[in-house]
Amino acid sequence: MAKPTINVCLLGSKFMGRTHSNAYLKVAKFFDLPVNPVMHTVAGRNRAELDEFKERWGWHHASTDWKQAISDPAIGLVDVGTPNNVHAEHSIAALEAGKHVACEKPLAASLSDARQMRDAARKAKGKTFVWYVYRRCPAVALAHLFAKEGKLGRIYHVRAAYLQDWAGPDVPLIWRFQKGVSGSGSHGDLGAHIIDMARFITGDEITEVIGSVAETFIKERRIVESGSKGGIAGGASGGGAMGKSDVDDAVLFLARFSKGAIASFESTRLATGNQNRNEIEINGDKGAIRFNFEDMNYLEFYDATLPRRQQGWTKIMATHGGDHPYAANWWPDAHIIGYEHGFINELADMLAVIGGKAPVVPLPDFEDAYKTQQVLEAATISAEQRRPVRLEEIK
Numbered sequence: 001m002a003k004p005t006i007n008v009c010l011l012g013s014k015f016m017g018r019t020h021s022n023a024y025l026k027v028a029k030f031f032d033l034p035v036n037p038v039m040h041t042v043a044g045r046n047r048a049e050l051d052e053f054k055e056r057w058g059w060h061h062a063s064t065d066w067k068q069a070i071s072d073p074a075i076g077l078v079d080v081g082t083p084n085n086v087h088a089e090h091s092i093a094a095l096e097a098g099k100h101v102a103c104e105k106p107l108a109a110s111l112s113d114a115r116q117m118r119d120a121a122r123k124a125k126g127k128t129f130v131w132y133v134y135r136r137c138p139a140v141a142l143a144h145l146f147a148k149e150g151k152l153g154r155i156y157h158v159r160a161a162y163l164q165d166w167a168g169p170d171v172p173l174i175w176r177f178q179k180g181v182s183g184s185g186s187h188g189d190l191g192a193h194i195i196d197m198a199r200f201i202t203g204d205e206i207t208e209v210i211g212s213v214a215e216t217f218i219k220e221r222r223i224v225e226s227g228s229k230g231g232i233a234g235g236a237s238g239g240g241a242m243g244k245s246d247v248d249d250a251v252l253f254l255a256r257f258s259k260g261a262i263a264s265f266e267s268t269r270l271a272t273g274n275q276n277r278n279e280i281e282i283n284g285d286k287g288a289i290r291f292n293f294e295d296m297n298y299l300e301f302y303d304a305t306l307p308r309r310q311q312g313w314t315k316i317m318a319t320h321g322g323d324h325p326y327a328a329n330w331w332p333d334a335h336i337i338g339y340e341h342g343f344i345n346e347l348a349d350m351l352a353v354i355g356g357k358a359p360v361v362p363l364p365d366f367e368d369a370y371k372t373q374q375v376l377e378a379a380t381i382s383a384e385q386r387r388p389v390r391l392e393e394i395k
């Protein structure tokens with residue numbers, strides 16, 4: 001009997017449009033899914049670009065009318081890969097049309113947009129998902145399982161940093177530097193990922209942001225003349241005129257978790273020498289973990305229950321099919337995976353959930369991603385008002 005299928009409508013066709021298209025192409029080849037995706041329609045604004053994208057990636061249709069495209073009765077899943085300020089409009093319209101929605105992170109450019117999305121999801125019949133994709137690195141999923149199994153014991157410290165260095169003064173004023181579009185700079189872009197990872201691995205929630213500092217080092221950038229082709233800045237180039245960058249280039253904050261752990265978070269796009277260093281270390285009374293995306297196949301684990309003379313960091317290559325999350329769907333031991341596989345793993349879990357099965361590890365939905373958005377907001381208020389902010393203030 002033929003497998004059930006679900007038609008997908010993708011919004012956005014640049015960086016995330018490519019990673020998601022690649023995931024739709026590959027997911028059913030590597031995972032045995034209850035529902036297989038069909039690449040039905042890609043929707044966007046530029047007809048020529050969309051037609052080229054459709055041909056390259058194998059979408060059946062391209063549409064410049066996103067509203068009409070998402071409300072097509074044939075569509076079952078709407079994938080929102082557009083900039084942050086339109087996540088709410090796109091996702092809520094899709095939920096109201098009765099579709100499942102997979103939205104890119106951060107959930108929204110503002111807390112009020114995020115709240116409307118969460119509330120729409122509560123009323124909707126469709127399921128919601130957010131592409132917090134680093135949860136789907138096998139090493140990060142393994143860290144989550146270790147914490148859940150008690151291998152870390154009582155957690156004392158969470159130390160997370162997401163460091164990039166691509167955003168020097170020559171990078172023009174792309175949407176990532178425009179608050180009206182992005183909501184924030186490195187904070188919502190990178191900080192959102194490490195907040196989500198810390199919540200996911202510890203299984204605990206942040207209750208207070210104690211202090212936060214936000215800095216915009218490069219206050220003016222050249223206005224974009226020719227647009228991004230995808231990627232982060234994507235080869236966008238600027239003209240002579242300058243415009244204001246009104247987002248943070250870097251944010252640092254301290255926080256407390258409900259079970260007593262204390263935490264530090266740092267996100268920056270100007271950490272010269274660090275191109276995509278998404279790292280987290282968690283120290284508990286029984287053990288500790290360390291992860292750095294630049295070496296993403298490894299989880300480092302320190303077992304403090306061993307005799308002291310045997311204690312030391314173990315570098316676990318999380319590629320063993322029998323033991324490591326998602327690894328059985330890929331290649332033999334130590335035949336390593338990369339960036340794109342997180343998206344494919346996440347898509348496999350979304351399709352499992354749509355088909356009534358459990359994900360390998362928990363998936364963030366709009367309810368869950370709203371909690372990350374509350375932490376982002378608390379850190380922003382803390383930086384602006386130079387005071388501690390309890391999460392219960394952020395409804």
Ligand SMILES: NC(=O)c1ccc[n+]([C@@H]2O[C@H](COP(=O)([O-])OP(=O)(O)OC[C@H]3O[C@@H](n4cnc5c(N)ncnc54)[C@H](O)[C@@H]3O)[C@@H](O)[C@H]2O)c1
Nearest residue numbers: 012013014015016081082083084086104105106131133230
């Ligand atoms: N999960 C991750 O690790 C990850 C990585 C990068 C980006 N993102 C997120 O993905 C989203 C998209 O980022 P990107 O890097 O792909 O950006 P991008 O600039 O490469 O692509 C954005 C796409 O959205 C389209 N678009 C822009 N404004 C639109 C509008 N008003 N209506 C319809 N379409 C519109 C553009 O034409 C383009 O196709 C953002 O929310 C970003 O934070 C997530």
